[in-house]
Amino acid sequence: MDTHNLYLETILKYSYGVIALNQDKTIQLINPVIGKILQISDESVFVGQSYDSIIENYENLKPLFSFxxxxxxxxxTEWSGEIELMLKDRHRLIYCQGATLDVENRNLGYVIIINDISKLHRAQKKAAWGEVAVRMAHEIKNPLTPILLSAQRLRNLFLDKLDSKDSEIINKTTKTIIDQVASMDSMVSAFSDYANTPEIKKVSASLNALxxxxxxxxxxxxxxxxxxxxxxxxxxxxxxxxxxxxxLINLIKxxxxxxxxKTSLNIVIKSRIVKDEGIVRLTIIDNGNSFPTNILDQVFEPYVTTKPKGGGLGLAIVQxxxxxxxxxxxxSNVEPHGARVTIEFSIITSQRS
Structure with a gap:
């Protein structure tokens, strides 16, 4: 039993979340990382609780504890899986791994390891979309120049030589081609910006001044x-x-x-230091149209847009x-209508950079 307790005390020091259950599936031990991952101010309140009592008080954690x-x-004896949770209006992807503590054919309980893989998941999707963006930019860019040159050549050859009616047709059609080529060229540039985000050059700066x-x-x-x-x-x-x-300009825009x-728009930009979390938080809130709820957790993904003519890369580049x-x-959305974008910068990371 001493070995068993030593094992539990050791894994509780890990950098990912750990929950130890006894044979009755009641939480016996829990480490502080669980609180950070699951956005709970005091994770110790879980100790001694069963699934049912936790779910009763934390409905948003039901997918995890039901799993x-x-x-x-x-x-x-061992198992793992990914679970999506909604934590403080934020979709998080949680990787959960569990094992039975079996000593000499005796079940002493269970160890559950939990990790937030949301950022890793986004990085993988970003890499995949980046590859798509590179290919799309290449495939679209190639024919644009000859199309543009052909339209310009048609204008030069015929615009001043045809009667007014035909000249007007040539003028309108070639102008449409040239305008659309410019639009597609802009889209290609956005693809390239997303796929090849320039390396940033950090300096000590005032966020408020920016x-x-x-x-x-x-x-x-x-x-x-x-x-x-x-x-x-x-x-x-x-x-x-x-x-x-x-x-900032992209978000304000x-x-x-x-x-x-036919309504006025109010935008409120707030900055705060959150010392207990070690972050600076910036929020941009407006009373315009809210984000559609069906894409709220996808607004920063490439090619997701709420604009009729949007390319869906602006917020992806921002992220x-x-x-x-x-x-x-x-x-996130605000009631009765409006949207909120929250950015958090780590103070510790900034001071070490």
């Missing part, structure tokens, strides 16, 4: 009001100023484009830049 219960009831500068670009935007609520005690962060400015017709800064970005 654990199912695997234990199947009497498997917010002020980005917001000032929209001072005279009709029907739009931007209120800044910026904390004066933010530490300087290690940021690529150009890249973060691009993020998205908010403005969500403006409802790339934030993650290059070891930050995290989330989207």
């Amino acid at each position: 654990i219960e199912e695997k234990i009831d199947q009497e498997l 917010v002020n500068k980005a917001a000032s670009l929209y001072d005279n935007q009709a029907g739009v009001r931007i209120d800044l609520d910026l904390s004066g005690d933010l530490p300087k962060l290690q940021l690529d100023k150009d890249a973060i400015s691009r993020v 998205n908010s403005i484009e969500s403006k409802k017709k 790339n830049i934030v993650e290059q800064h070891d930050g995290q970005i989330y989207a």
